[in-house]
Amino acid sequence: MKKTIALLVLVGLALLQYAQSSDPGQSPYLITDYSRLHPVKIERVVKGQEERQLLRLVEEARERRLTISIAGQRHSQGGHTYYKDGIVVDMTEYNRIVAVDADAKLITVQAGATWEDVQKAVAPYGLAVQTMQSLNLFTVGGSISINAHGRDIRNGSRI
Numbered sequence: 001m002k003k004t005i006a007l008l009v010l011v012g013l014a015l016l017q018y019a020q021s022s023d024p025g026q027s028p029y030l031i032t033d034y035s036r037l038h039p040v041k042i043e044r045v046v047k048g049q050e051e052r053q054l055l056r057l058v059e060e061a062r063e064r065r066l067t068i069s070i071a072g073q074r075h076s077q078g079g080h081t082y083y084k085d086g087i088v089v090d091m092t093e094y095n096r097i098v099a100v101d102a103d104a105k106l107i108t109v110q111a112g113a114t115w116e117d118v119q120k121a122v123a124p125y126g127l128a129v130q131t132m133q134s135l136n137l138f139t140v141g142g143s144i145s146i147n148a149h150g151r152d153i154r155n156g157s158r159i
Contacts, residue, residue, distance in 0.1 A: 040082040045071075048094040048112065061087055072112060072142025081146065091141055097121045111141025 043066065048054055061068050067086035082088060095112035102125035107118060115136040118129060133143065 040084050042069075042082060042088055043085050045088045045090055048089045048091040050094070054089070054094075057087065057089065070111070070141065070145055072139030072145075091139065095139070100125065102127060109140050111139060113140050114138060115140065115143070 046057060048070075058068065060066075067083035069082045069086055069088045071081070071088050071090050072092060091110075091112040093112060094110045095114070095117060096110045097113060097117060098108040098110065100107050100121050102122075105127060107122060109118060109121075115129065115132055115138055118140065119136060122128060
């Protein structure tokens with residue numbers, strides 16, 4: 001009987017934690033990645049918008065001895081992407097396609113650009129991403145920051 005009650009309490013607590021951290025508009029002070037493995041209390045979320053603003057933010061963090069986490073679509077998994085009492089920089093608005101050099105097959109994008117943005121930018125030149133993740137909604141910066149990659153049996157794993 002005691003084991004059953006203890007199990008029910010644990011299940012209830014797990015469901016409560018899930019409910020608190022599963023809302024896409026979750027509290028800006030309790031944040032987690034897509035896996036919901038490790039909710040972390042942070043100081044704040046800042047929308048990354050332009051270089052000068054980002055430089056000021058890094059200076060502030062250095063002066064206050066705070067950590068900075070960079071976020072894109074927040075689909076990383078593993079509970080390793082946020083730091084307690086740190087600042088989360090949401091890069092989804094820092095998403096401009098800077099340049100496409102079709103001859104060199106080179107594209108320059110800001111960190112918040114998604115792979116869909118990349119696909120749309122290179123398609124008019126008859127180009128495509130050779131190997132990528134199964135979905136194109138991830139940000140380029142996020143993919144690089146967590147070492148995500150795509151896999152194609154003809155080309156192997158690549159970023």
